[in-house]
Amino acid sequence: MKVDVAIVGGGITGCATAYELAGGGASVVVLERGEIAALASAANAGSLHAQIPFDPFLQKGEGWARDYAPVTRVMSAAVDAWKDVEAALGVSLEVKVGGGILVAASDEAMRNAERKARLEAEAGLAVEVWSAADLRREAPYLAPDHVGGVFCPNEGKANPLLAGRAFASAATRRGAVIRRGTEVAALERSGGAWRVHLADGSDVEADMVVNAAGTLAAAVAALAGVHIAAEGYPIQSCVTERATQTVPHLVYATREKLTLKQTATGSMIIGGGWPSRQVGNAPPTVDPRNMLRNLEVATATMPSLGRLRVVRSWAAIVNGTEDWMPVIGEAATAPGFFNAYFPWMGFTASPIVAKTIAAAVLQRRADTALGELAGL
Numbered sequence: 001m002k003v004d005v006a007i008v009g010g011g012i013t014g015c016a017t018a019y020e021l022a023g024g025g026a027s028v029v030v031l032e033r034g035e036i037a038a039l040a041s042a043a044n045a046g047s048l049h050a051q052i053p054f055d056p057f058l059q060k061g062e063g064w065a066r067d068y069a070p071v072t073r074v075m076s077a078a079v080d081a082w083k084d085v086e087a088a089l090g091v092s093l094e095v096k097v098g099g100g101i102l103v104a105a106s107d108e109a110m111r112n113a114e115r116k117a118r119l120e121a122e123a124g125l126a127v128e129v130w131s132a133a134d135l136r137r138e139a140p141y142l143a144p145d146h147v148g149g150v151f152c153p154n155e156g157k158a159n160p161l162l163a164g165r166a167f168a169s170a171a172t173r174r175g176a177v178i179r180r181g182t183e184v185a186a187l188e189r190s191g192g193a194w195r196v197h198l199a200d201g202s203d204v205e206a207d208m209v210v211n212a213a214g215t216l217a218a219a220v221a222a223l224a225g226v227h228i229a230a231e232g233y234p235i236q237s238c239v240t241e242r243a244t245q246t247v248p249h250l251v252y253a254t255r256e257k258l259t260l261k262q263t264a265t266g267s268m269i270i271g272g273g274w275p276s277r278q279v280g281n282a283p284p285t286v287d288p289r290n291m292l293r294n295l296e297v298a299t300a301t302m303p304s305l306g307r308l309r310v311v312r313s314w315a316a317i318v319n320g321t322e323d324w325m326p327v328i329g330e331a332a333t334a335p336g337f338f339n340a341y342f343p344w345m346g347f348t349a350s351p352i353v354a355k356t357i358a359a360a361v362l363q364r365r366a367d368t369a370l371g372e373l374a375g376l
Contacts (some may be wrong), residue, residue: 003027003177005361006196006206008184008220010034011041012164012350014212015178015339020358021166022174024363029194030168030176033183037164038213043273043316044347045237047250047259048082048095048156049073050084050125050335053344054102055257055273056324057116062200065116068324069123076125079154081351085163093163094264096307101130101139101153102300103146103148109254111302119152127152130220143303145212155250160347166223168348171298187223192222192334208336208361213318220319226331228281230341233320234284237271238291238313241304253301260305262297269306270298273344276315284315328356330364 005021007014018028019282044263050072057065080302082095089294117127128151130138133144167176186197187209196204213220215232247262274294276284291313299306320343321327327341340357342349 001029001203002205003029004206004365005208005210006031006047006204007212008196008218009212009214010036010168010178010213011039011214012037012160012167012216013342013353014210015164015171016180016350016354017210017212017340018171018176020354021175021361022171022176026360028036028176028363029206029321030171030178030202031182031184031198031204032178032180035180036168036178040316040318041164042160043314043345044160044318045259045261045269046157046160047261047271047348048079048097048158049250049345049348050079050155051099051100051102051127051150051152051252052116052120053117053324054113054252054254056101058112059132061249062115062119065119066102067118071124071324071326072120072125073346074326075348076154077350078349079156081355082158084326087353089164091092091162091168093166094159095156096248096264097149097154097156098248098250099153100252101135101149101151102215102252102254103142103149104254105134105146105300106254107147113148113150113254115161117137120152121315126154139249141302141304143231157250157263159263163347164317180355184220184223187225189334189336199261206365208338210338210340210357210361212340214319214346217319217339221331221339224331224334224337226334226337226339228339228341229321230327230343231320232317233271234276234278234315235271235275235318236284236286236291236315238294238310240268240308241311242266243268243308246304247302252299255300258295258297258301260302267311268308270294270305270314278317284317286315287314303368319346326353328353329360336364369371
């Protein structure tokens with residue numbers, strides 16, 4: 001099989017990149033060792049983030065936050081891209097951008113939240129500092145003991161169970177080929193192109209390769225002789241029974257890690273990156289102790305949650321790096337090999353990462369064609 005681009009990984013980023021590339025006229029194959037959008041792409045909580053995350057801000061300090069702050073512009077652009085995804089794909093993905101609130105339960109926490117907000121504003125992210133009165137007016141569902149918060153209007157949510165597969169279907173309609181159950185065993189650079197050796201003994205020849213392998217991105221990069229500091233982290237989330245629509249925002253807390261949002265059907269999704277259990281290479285399982293602590297933070301933030309039953313919990317492995325920085329673009333040491341790796345918030349970033357990678361690949365393809373014409 002000969003194609004312009006082989007994409008390794010059929011999660012939401014890989015499928016969105018295939019959609020963009022196929023729309024630009026490239027021949028594309030997506031190589032997925034399992035099922036399409038079946039791992040972190042579907043198991044994340046569906047948050048659309050833009051703010052600097054509060055927990056690493058406290059742990060890593062302002063120096064880290066200043067380095068990370070420009071990423072918020074990328075995240076905000078990604079949220080903007082999500083606003084157009086449903087119309088482009090012709091399907092509802094339950095996208096809602098109602099803003100995100102980091103709520104503070106103490107004066108000290110509020111001072112920290114304001115320090116973070118100043119860095120975000122300096123980087124160009126739209127944020128607003130809210131008083132306790134603002135919270136009571138705009139988010140009356142929250143506990144009354146909050147002293148204030150920081151509101152970012154360009155945050156929200158989408159349904160991860162729908163989004164990745166919708167991109168896959170749209171990419172297929174544009175002519176991309178998606179191969180499930182196809183594991184990449186080796187990568188070989190030969191004659192200005194890449195030969196992708198598959199575990200079943202067959203090969204794919206591609207002018208360029210995109211590494212969208214998520215938690216396996218470091219292993220795939222290593223096949224091309226490229227090092228990236230990508231790792232997988234086990235986390236967990238849970239969802240409640242349906243309730244009356246009361247929460248239009250994505251909610252974070254300064255107490256401890258929390259994301260809280262209400263789905264289109266009324267269920268509350270509770271997460272925030274609490275660790276799940278993992279033994280060796282076995283799939284992760286829910287850690288009951290961390291689940292209870294997550295629920296304690298959630299009910300302290302929104303007391304009415306205590307009346308709802310949890311109907312499902314799940315564990316997953318998500319992409320991460322120690323410094324939280326994305327690895328996007330062509331590898332300097334491997335021409336034609338592109339990394340599409342966005343840690344921790346890959347679901348949010350997927351549309352903008354796909355557009356960025358596709359633009360770079362298509363430009364390189366055009367430059368190569370011009371070079372060949374010039375040599376005639």
